[in-house]
Protein backbone atom coordinates (compact mmCIF):
# COMPACT_ATOMS: atom_id res chain seq x y z
CA UNK A 1 0.00 0.00 0.00
CA UNK A 2 1.17 3.51 -0.69
CA UNK A 3 -0.41 6.74 0.36
CA UNK A 4 0.15 8.19 -3.10
CA UNK A 5 -3.02 9.83 -4.33
CA UNK A 6 -3.42 10.29 -8.09
CA UNK A 7 -5.36 13.49 -7.46
CA UNK A 8 -4.36 16.55 -5.47
CA UNK A 9 -7.34 18.60 -4.41
CA UNK A 10 -6.69 22.27 -5.29
CA UNK A 11 -8.68 23.15 -2.15
CA UNK A 12 -5.79 21.82 -0.07
CA UNK A 13 -3.18 24.03 -1.77
CA UNK A 14 -1.69 27.12 -0.12
CA UNK A 15 -2.76 30.47 -1.61
CA UNK A 16 0.50 30.89 -3.57
CA UNK A 17 -0.13 27.60 -5.37
CA UNK A 18 -3.83 28.27 -5.92
CA UNK A 19 -3.06 31.66 -7.45
CA UNK A 20 -0.73 30.04 -10.01
CA UNK A 21 -2.46 26.75 -10.84
CA UNK A 22 -6.11 27.25 -9.92
CA UNK A 23 -8.60 27.17 -12.80
CA UNK A 24 -5.97 26.26 -15.39
CA UNK A 25 -7.81 24.68 -18.33
CA UNK A 26 -5.41 23.84 -21.15
CA UNK A 27 -6.50 23.58 -24.75
CA UNK A 28 -5.55 20.41 -26.73
CA UNK A 29 -2.31 22.21 -27.72
CA UNK A 30 -0.98 21.93 -24.16
CA UNK A 31 0.23 25.53 -23.88
CA UNK A 32 2.08 26.46 -20.65
CA UNK A 33 0.64 29.98 -20.30
CA UNK A 34 -3.14 30.30 -20.16
CA UNK A 35 -4.73 30.58 -23.61
CA UNK A 36 -6.20 33.92 -24.60
CA UNK A 37 -9.58 33.36 -26.25
CA UNK A 38 -10.19 36.67 -28.00
CA UNK A 39 -13.54 35.82 -29.50
CA UNK A 40 -16.95 37.42 -29.35
CA UNK A 41 -19.08 34.39 -30.04
CA UNK A 42 -18.90 30.61 -30.52
CA UNK A 43 -20.04 28.23 -33.28
CA UNK A 44 -22.22 25.12 -33.07
CA UNK A 45 -21.98 21.76 -34.85
CA UNK A 46 -25.62 21.92 -35.90
CA UNK A 47 -28.79 23.91 -35.53
CA UNK A 48 -29.86 21.35 -32.92
CA UNK A 49 -26.58 22.03 -31.09
CA UNK A 50 -27.26 25.77 -31.04
CA UNK A 51 -30.77 25.07 -29.79
CA UNK A 52 -29.44 22.90 -26.96
CA UNK A 53 -26.83 25.49 -25.97
CA UNK A 54 -29.40 28.30 -25.76
CA UNK A 55 -31.83 26.03 -23.92
CA UNK A 56 -29.18 25.46 -21.26
CA UNK A 57 -29.08 21.70 -21.95
CA UNK A 58 -25.49 21.93 -23.22
CA UNK A 59 -23.21 23.97 -20.93
CA UNK A 60 -20.90 25.29 -23.70
CA UNK A 61 -20.12 28.92 -24.48
CA UNK A 62 -22.52 31.19 -26.40
CA UNK A 63 -21.29 34.78 -26.35
CA UNK A 64 -18.52 36.55 -24.47
CA UNK A 65 -20.96 38.93 -22.80
CA UNK A 66 -22.24 35.81 -20.96
CA UNK A 67 -19.01 33.89 -20.44
CA UNK A 68 -15.63 33.31 -22.08
CA UNK A 69 -13.03 30.54 -21.52
CA UNK A 70 -10.17 32.92 -20.55
CA UNK A 71 -12.46 34.87 -18.25
CA UNK A 72 -13.70 31.56 -16.80
CA UNK A 73 -10.12 30.48 -15.92
CA UNK A 74 -9.67 33.78 -14.08
CA UNK A 75 -13.00 33.32 -12.27
CA UNK A 76 -12.22 29.73 -11.27
CA UNK A 77 -8.77 30.71 -10.00
CA UNK A 78 -10.22 33.53 -7.89
CA UNK A 79 -12.99 31.32 -6.48
CA UNK A 80 -10.42 28.75 -5.38
CA UNK A 81 -8.20 31.41 -3.79
CA UNK A 82 -11.12 33.01 -1.93
CA UNK A 83 -12.66 29.70 -0.89
CA UNK A 84 -15.90 30.69 -2.67
CA UNK A 85 -18.25 28.39 -4.58
CA UNK A 86 -18.59 30.80 -7.43
CA UNK A 87 -17.05 33.90 -8.99
CA UNK A 88 -18.18 36.36 -11.63
CA UNK A 89 -16.10 39.17 -13.05
CA UNK A 90 -16.81 42.62 -14.48
CA UNK A 91 -15.02 45.39 -16.35
CA UNK A 92 -14.06 47.39 -13.25
CA UNK A 93 -14.27 47.32 -9.48
CA UNK A 94 -17.12 49.82 -9.52
CA UNK A 95 -19.17 47.74 -11.95
CA UNK A 96 -18.69 44.77 -9.57
CA UNK A 97 -19.87 46.78 -6.55
CA UNK A 98 -22.78 48.32 -8.46
CA UNK A 99 -23.87 44.90 -9.74
CA UNK A 100 -23.41 43.34 -6.28
CA UNK A 101 -25.67 45.95 -4.69
CA UNK A 102 -28.28 46.20 -7.44
CA UNK A 103 -28.84 42.44 -7.51
CA UNK A 104 -29.91 42.47 -3.84
CA UNK A 105 -32.38 45.36 -3.78
CA UNK A 106 -35.51 46.64 -5.45
CA UNK A 107 -37.65 49.76 -4.95
CA UNK A 108 -38.69 50.07 -1.32
CA UNK A 109 -35.63 48.25 0.07
CA UNK A 110 -32.87 49.78 2.19
CA UNK A 111 -29.06 49.57 1.95
CA UNK A 112 -26.99 50.13 5.11
CA UNK A 113 -23.28 50.92 4.80
CA UNK A 114 -20.29 52.09 6.77
CA UNK A 115 -19.53 55.78 6.30
CA UNK A 116 -15.91 55.25 5.29
CA UNK A 117 -16.34 54.02 1.72
CA UNK A 118 -14.62 54.50 -1.61
CA UNK A 119 -15.85 57.82 -3.06
CA UNK A 120 -17.80 56.30 -5.96
CA UNK A 121 -19.61 53.94 -3.55
CA UNK A 122 -20.75 56.93 -1.50
CA UNK A 123 -22.07 58.48 -4.72
CA UNK A 124 -24.03 55.31 -5.56
CA UNK A 125 -25.65 55.44 -2.12
CA UNK A 126 -26.37 59.15 -1.85
CA UNK A 127 -27.13 60.01 -5.49
CA UNK A 128 -27.94 56.97 -7.57
CA UNK A 129 -29.92 54.30 -5.71
CA UNK A 130 -32.41 56.83 -4.23
CA UNK A 131 -33.47 57.69 -7.83
CA UNK A 132 -34.97 54.21 -8.04
CA UNK A 133 -36.75 54.24 -4.70
CA UNK A 134 -34.00 52.45 -2.76
CA UNK A 135 -33.34 53.98 0.67
CA UNK A 136 -29.74 54.19 1.90
CA UNK A 137 -28.05 55.24 5.12
CA UNK A 138 -24.60 55.11 6.67
CA UNK A 139 -23.19 54.48 10.15
CA UNK A 140 -19.77 54.83 11.78
CA UNK A 141 -18.30 51.46 10.86
CA UNK A 142 -16.47 50.65 14.13
CA UNK A 143 -19.51 51.55 16.31
CA UNK A 144 -21.61 48.37 16.69
CA UNK A 145 -24.39 50.21 18.53
CA UNK A 146 -24.89 52.39 15.48
CA UNK A 147 -25.09 49.25 13.36
CA UNK A 148 -27.68 47.71 15.68
CA UNK A 149 -29.82 50.82 15.44
CA UNK A 150 -29.21 51.23 11.72
CA UNK A 151 -31.12 48.20 10.47
CA UNK A 152 -34.69 48.75 9.24
CA UNK A 153 -37.35 46.14 8.45
CA UNK A 154 -36.58 46.65 4.74
CA UNK A 155 -32.74 46.46 4.99
CA UNK A 156 -31.65 43.95 2.34
CA UNK A 157 -27.99 44.75 1.78
CA UNK A 158 -25.00 45.89 3.85
CA UNK A 159 -21.83 47.28 2.25
CA UNK A 160 -18.58 47.50 4.18
CA UNK A 161 -14.96 48.10 3.28
CA UNK A 162 -12.24 46.95 5.69
CA UNK A 163 -9.62 48.35 5.87
CA UNK A 164 -11.33 51.34 4.28
CA UNK A 165 -10.01 53.80 1.75
CA UNK A 166 -8.23 56.09 2.51
CA UNK A 167 -7.83 56.15 6.33
CA UNK A 168 -7.62 52.36 6.84
CA UNK A 169 -10.55 52.20 9.24
CA UNK A 170 -11.17 48.58 10.24
CA UNK A 171 -14.64 47.20 11.03
CA UNK A 172 -15.56 43.99 12.84
CA UNK A 173 -16.72 41.94 9.86
CA UNK A 174 -18.01 38.99 11.89
CA UNK A 175 -20.02 41.12 14.32
CA UNK A 176 -21.61 43.14 11.50
CA UNK A 177 -22.45 39.96 9.56
CA UNK A 178 -24.17 38.50 12.65
CA UNK A 179 -26.27 41.64 13.10
CA UNK A 180 -27.10 41.80 9.39
CA UNK A 181 -28.16 38.17 9.19
CA UNK A 182 -30.37 38.56 12.25
CA UNK A 183 -32.00 41.48 10.43
CA UNK A 184 -32.42 39.46 7.20
CA UNK A 185 -29.82 41.37 5.19
CA UNK A 186 -26.93 40.15 3.04
CA UNK A 187 -23.41 41.51 3.56
CA UNK A 188 -21.07 42.64 0.78
CA UNK A 189 -17.43 43.17 1.78
CA UNK A 190 -15.11 45.25 -0.40
CA UNK A 191 -11.84 43.43 0.34
CA UNK A 192 -9.54 45.45 -1.92
CA UNK A 193 -7.21 46.77 0.78
CA UNK A 194 -6.76 43.46 2.63
CA UNK A 195 -6.59 41.26 -0.50
CA UNK A 196 -7.42 37.51 -0.34
CA UNK A 197 -3.89 36.99 0.99
CA UNK A 198 -4.60 38.71 4.31
CA UNK A 199 -8.36 38.48 4.87
CA UNK A 200 -11.11 35.99 3.95
CA UNK A 201 -14.46 37.71 4.58
CA UNK A 202 -16.51 34.59 3.68
CA UNK A 203 -15.01 32.80 6.68
CA UNK A 204 -16.08 35.79 8.81
CA UNK A 205 -19.70 35.40 7.68
CA UNK A 206 -19.86 37.64 4.59
CA UNK A 207 -22.24 36.65 1.78
CA UNK A 208 -20.45 38.45 -1.06
CA UNK A 209 -16.85 39.57 -1.49
CA UNK A 210 -15.99 42.18 -4.12
CA UNK A 211 -12.65 43.32 -5.53
CA UNK A 212 -11.31 45.93 -7.81
CA UNK A 213 -8.92 43.64 -9.74
CA UNK A 214 -7.39 46.89 -10.96
CA UNK A 215 -5.46 47.02 -7.70
CA UNK A 216 -3.37 44.16 -6.23
CA UNK A 217 -4.69 41.45 -8.57
CA UNK A 218 -3.18 43.17 -11.60
CA UNK A 219 -0.59 44.83 -9.39
CA UNK A 220 1.32 46.26 -12.32
CA UNK A 221 -0.82 49.21 -13.38
CA UNK A 222 -2.18 47.81 -16.64
CA UNK A 223 -5.87 46.91 -16.81
CA UNK A 224 -9.16 47.38 -14.96
CA UNK A 225 -11.30 44.57 -13.61
CA UNK A 226 -13.93 43.74 -11.00
CA UNK A 227 -14.80 40.58 -9.07
CA UNK A 228 -17.91 39.24 -7.28
CA UNK A 229 -17.54 36.08 -5.14
CA UNK A 230 -20.10 34.07 -3.19
CA UNK A 231 -22.10 30.86 -3.19
CA UNK A 232 -23.62 29.33 -6.33
CA UNK A 233 -27.23 29.95 -5.43
CA UNK A 234 -26.82 33.62 -4.48
CA UNK A 235 -24.68 34.47 -7.50
CA UNK A 236 -27.00 32.62 -9.83
CA UNK A 237 -30.23 34.06 -8.48
CA UNK A 238 -29.02 37.60 -7.87
CA UNK A 239 -26.53 38.30 -10.63
CA UNK A 240 -26.68 35.90 -13.57
CA UNK A 241 -29.42 37.74 -15.46
CA UNK A 242 -28.17 41.23 -14.55
CA UNK A 243 -24.70 40.37 -15.87
CA UNK A 244 -26.12 38.87 -19.07
CA UNK A 245 -28.51 41.66 -19.87
CA UNK A 246 -26.68 44.78 -18.69
CA UNK A 247 -23.29 43.68 -20.07
CA UNK A 248 -20.48 44.81 -17.72
CA UNK A 249 -18.40 41.87 -19.04
CA UNK A 250 -14.66 41.72 -18.41
CA UNK A 251 -12.58 41.67 -21.62
CA UNK A 252 -10.84 38.30 -22.18
CA UNK A 253 -7.62 40.21 -22.82
CA UNK A 254 -7.88 41.91 -19.43
CA UNK A 255 -8.76 38.57 -17.81
CA UNK A 256 -5.58 37.11 -19.31
CA UNK A 257 -3.45 39.96 -17.90
CA UNK A 258 -5.15 39.50 -14.52
CA UNK A 259 -4.52 35.73 -14.59
CA UNK A 260 -0.81 36.47 -14.96
CA UNK A 261 -1.11 39.09 -12.20
CA UNK A 262 -2.57 36.51 -9.82
CA UNK A 263 0.48 34.27 -10.30
CA UNK A 264 2.68 36.76 -8.45
CA UNK A 265 0.11 38.31 -6.11
CA UNK A 266 1.01 36.33 -2.99
CA UNK A 267 4.69 37.23 -3.39
CA UNK A 268 3.99 40.87 -4.20
CA UNK A 269 1.42 41.54 -1.48
CA UNK A 270 3.54 39.97 1.26
CA UNK A 271 6.66 41.89 0.27
CA UNK A 272 4.77 45.18 -0.22
CA UNK A 273 3.08 44.74 3.14
CA UNK A 274 6.40 44.01 4.93
CA UNK A 275 7.85 47.18 3.41
CA UNK A 276 4.69 49.16 4.29
CA UNK A 277 4.97 48.09 7.95
CA UNK A 278 8.58 49.34 8.09
CA UNK A 279 7.77 52.64 6.38
CA UNK A 280 4.73 53.13 8.66
CA UNK A 281 7.06 52.97 11.68
CA UNK A 282 9.46 55.46 10.09
CA UNK A 283 6.62 57.88 9.25
CA UNK A 284 5.03 57.52 12.70
CA UNK A 285 8.38 58.26 14.38
CA UNK A 286 8.77 61.53 12.47
CA UNK A 287 7.98 64.74 14.35
CA UNK A 288 6.44 66.06 11.10
CA UNK A 289 3.41 63.75 11.18
CA UNK A 290 0.56 64.03 13.69
CA UNK A 291 -1.07 60.63 13.19
CA UNK A 292 -0.03 57.56 11.23
CA UNK A 293 -2.52 54.78 10.51
CA UNK A 294 -1.50 51.24 9.65
CA UNK A 295 -3.80 48.31 10.57
CA UNK A 296 -1.27 46.13 12.40
CA UNK A 297 0.43 48.93 14.34
CA UNK A 298 -0.54 48.82 18.02
CA UNK A 299 -1.68 52.46 17.93
CA UNK A 300 -4.29 51.80 15.20
CA UNK A 301 -7.72 52.57 16.76
CA UNK A 302 -9.09 49.14 15.74
CA UNK A 303 -5.85 47.19 16.27
CA UNK A 304 -7.54 44.35 18.20
CA UNK A 305 -10.14 43.74 15.48
CA UNK A 306 -7.51 44.02 12.74
CA UNK A 307 -5.30 41.47 14.51
CA UNK A 308 -8.23 39.06 14.82
CA UNK A 309 -9.39 39.15 11.22
CA UNK A 310 -6.29 40.04 9.17
CA UNK A 311 -3.06 38.07 8.80
CA UNK A 312 -1.10 41.02 7.35
CA UNK A 313 -1.22 44.78 7.68
CA UNK A 314 -1.89 45.71 4.00
CA UNK A 315 0.21 47.61 1.49
CA UNK A 316 -1.16 51.04 2.45
CA UNK A 317 -0.27 53.64 5.05
CA UNK A 318 -2.12 56.91 5.82
CA UNK A 319 -0.64 59.85 7.70
CA UNK A 320 -1.65 63.37 8.67
CA UNK A 321 0.48 66.51 8.46
CA UNK A 322 -2.32 68.73 9.80
CA UNK A 323 -2.25 71.14 6.84
CA UNK A 324 -2.74 70.76 3.10
CA UNK A 325 0.36 72.87 2.37
CA UNK A 326 2.51 70.44 4.34
CA UNK A 327 0.99 67.40 2.63
CA UNK A 328 1.65 69.02 -0.75
CA UNK A 329 5.26 69.83 0.23
CA UNK A 330 5.76 66.17 1.20
CA UNK A 331 4.33 64.91 -2.11
CA UNK A 332 6.27 67.40 -4.22
CA UNK A 333 9.58 66.41 -2.59
CA UNK A 334 9.28 62.71 -3.48
CA UNK A 335 11.75 61.59 -6.13
CA UNK A 336 11.04 57.84 -6.48
CA UNK A 337 7.47 57.50 -5.24
CA UNK A 338 4.95 58.78 -7.82
CA UNK A 339 2.07 61.13 -7.08
CA UNK A 340 -0.82 58.96 -8.27
CA UNK A 341 -4.30 57.94 -7.19
CA UNK A 342 -3.87 54.23 -7.96
CA UNK A 343 -2.90 51.64 -5.35
CA UNK A 344 -1.67 48.08 -5.07
CA UNK A 345 0.84 48.67 -7.86
CA UNK A 346 4.48 47.47 -7.99
CA UNK A 347 5.34 51.17 -8.16
CA UNK A 348 4.93 53.09 -4.91
CA UNK A 349 2.42 55.94 -5.11
CA UNK A 350 1.26 58.67 -2.79
CA UNK A 351 -1.78 60.91 -3.02
CA UNK A 352 -3.64 63.68 -1.20
CA UNK A 353 -7.13 62.09 -0.97
CA UNK A 354 -9.18 65.22 -0.10
CA UNK A 355 -8.29 66.90 -3.42
CA UNK A 356 -8.23 63.73 -5.57
CA UNK A 357 -9.79 60.34 -4.79
CA UNK A 358 -12.25 61.68 -2.22
CA UNK A 359 -13.03 64.94 -3.95
CA UNK A 360 -16.55 63.76 -4.86
CA UNK A 361 -17.44 63.73 -1.16
CA UNK A 362 -18.82 66.89 0.39
CA UNK A 363 -16.66 68.70 2.95
CA UNK A 364 -19.09 67.48 5.65
CA UNK A 365 -18.78 63.85 4.50
CA UNK A 366 -14.99 64.14 4.61
CA UNK A 367 -15.10 65.64 8.11
CA UNK A 368 -17.35 62.79 9.26
CA UNK A 369 -14.76 60.18 8.30
CA UNK A 370 -11.90 62.25 9.74
CA UNK A 371 -10.44 63.05 6.33
CA UNK A 372 -9.13 66.52 7.10
CA UNK A 373 -6.87 68.54 4.81
CA UNK A 374 -3.46 67.23 5.89
CA UNK A 375 -3.78 63.53 5.03
CA UNK A 376 -1.60 61.58 2.61
CA UNK A 377 -2.22 57.98 1.52
CA UNK A 378 0.82 55.94 0.53
CA UNK A 379 0.54 52.75 -1.54
CA UNK A 380 3.77 50.85 -1.03
CA UNK A 381 5.24 49.05 -4.04
CA UNK A 382 7.99 46.56 -4.71
CA UNK A 383 11.00 48.89 -4.83
CA UNK A 384 13.83 48.25 -2.39
CA UNK A 385 12.89 49.33 1.12
CA UNK A 386 16.07 51.36 1.66
CA UNK A 387 15.42 53.44 -1.48
CA UNK A 388 11.82 54.09 -0.42
CA UNK A 389 12.87 54.90 3.12
CA UNK A 390 15.42 57.46 1.86
CA UNK A 391 12.80 59.04 -0.44
CA UNK A 392 10.37 59.36 2.47
CA UNK A 393 13.03 60.75 4.83
CA UNK A 394 13.87 63.42 2.25
CA UNK A 395 10.20 64.33 1.74
CA UNK A 396 9.59 64.48 5.49
CA UNK A 397 12.56 66.84 5.81
CA UNK A 398 11.01 69.10 3.15
CA UNK A 399 7.75 69.48 5.11
Ligand SMILES: *Cc1c(COP(=O)(O)O)cnc(C)c1O
Nearest residue numbers: 092093094118165192212214225
Ligand atom coordinates in the same frame (compact mmCIF):
# COMPACT_ATOMS: atom_id res chain seq x y z
C1 LIG B 1 -10.31 51.27 -6.62
C2 LIG B 1 -11.33 50.83 -5.67
C3 LIG B 1 -12.64 50.56 -6.10
C4 LIG B 1 -13.08 50.77 -7.53
O1 LIG B 1 -12.44 49.95 -8.44
P1 LIG B 1 -12.20 50.33 -9.97
O2 LIG B 1 -11.53 49.15 -10.55
O3 LIG B 1 -11.37 51.58 -9.99
O4 LIG B 1 -13.55 50.58 -10.58
C5 LIG B 1 -13.55 50.13 -5.16
N1 LIG B 1 -13.20 49.95 -3.86
C6 LIG B 1 -11.95 50.21 -3.41
C7 LIG B 1 -11.64 50.01 -1.99
C8 LIG B 1 -10.98 50.66 -4.29
O5 LIG B 1 -9.75 50.91 -3.84
